[in-house]
Amino acid sequence: MSPLGIYKKIKKFDRLNVFYVTLGFLLLAAISIHARKTLIDDNSSNNFNLISLYTKRIELKPLELTNYYNRAVIKYKYGDYQGAINDFTKAIELDNNHDPSLNNRATAKLQLGEYEDAILDYTKAITINSKDSDYLFNLAKAKDQFGDYKGAMIEYTKALKLNPLDEYSFYNRANTKYQLGDYIGARDDYSEAIKINPNDELAYFNRAGCKYHLGDYQGAINDYTKAININSNNYLNFSNRGSAKFNSGDYQGALIDYSNSININPKNPINYFNRSGTLNRLGLDNQACQDLQKAISYGYEVLTSDINKICAIKKSNSN
DSSP, rough: OOOEEEEEEEESSSSOEEOOOOSSSSSSOOOEEEEEEOSSOOOOSOHHHHHHHHHHHHHHHHHHHHHHHHHHHHHTTEEEHHHHHHHHHHHHHHHHHHHHHHHHHHHHHHHTOHHHHHHHHHHHHHHHHHTTTHHHHHHHHHHHHHHOOOHHHHHHHHHHHHHHHHHHHHHHHHHHHTTTTTHHHHHHHHHHHHHHHHHHHHHHHHHHHHHHHHOHHHHHHHHHHHHHHTTTTOHHHHHHHHHHHTTTOHHHHHHHHHHHHHHHHOHHHHHHHHHHHHHHTTTOOOHHHHHHHHHHHOOOOOHOOOOOOHHHHHHHOOO
């Protein structure tokens, strides 16, 4: 059984996303991705009037790059990515060596799923300014999202040469290695990220997933416990520790963790499915069948064979 799902953490402008992929019976685990802030910075107040202000300035001074650039930043902030791209393009037309505009236009293109164009813009920005580790990081992130994991790993490595204390590059390179099946390399990179930031819940969470893949269930349990100590309100921490305990043969411990996860998120069907299997192992077939039915009621697709196996045992025991 393998950890399932991708758990993404974006530091700025984007938000947390969780993707589930069913890989097997009795498992809820996830790998998370750090992605650092873009170089779009806006220190002004949150006011749509700023767009009007910069528009008036552009009318007065149509050849001043900063007005297009600043208006683009505001448009990006409010989700007008195409408008931001148009204004960054204007700024680039005024100065085709303005690497911040190229970098930020690429970031806006990423929001629209224009990965190849974004990669081209990031590459141009790096050609102009090859000493900015953030540009390399952003190029790596774009390649990662495009599915070019080997290319992403190369760019993260370049970023780390410029900034060897960059936890996000270690973190994301670890995720890339994970995608390529290099669980040892991923584990080691998560460890480097933890050295830099020992309070990073998701780094422990992800390293635990690597250890799980490597069959080091006790190591995974230890890391999930550290993640829980940092954030005891994340139901995934309990769910995944429960899966590690289950696979190490600690069914009572797994039962407690799945129950804690359900207390935090009572409508997640996978928790009921996982707890059902644990109850079944403990011979508590009535409760196991109830949990299986609960999982179904919340939309989880359970194999008919699993239903027949667990609930048939319940019926035979009740006769």
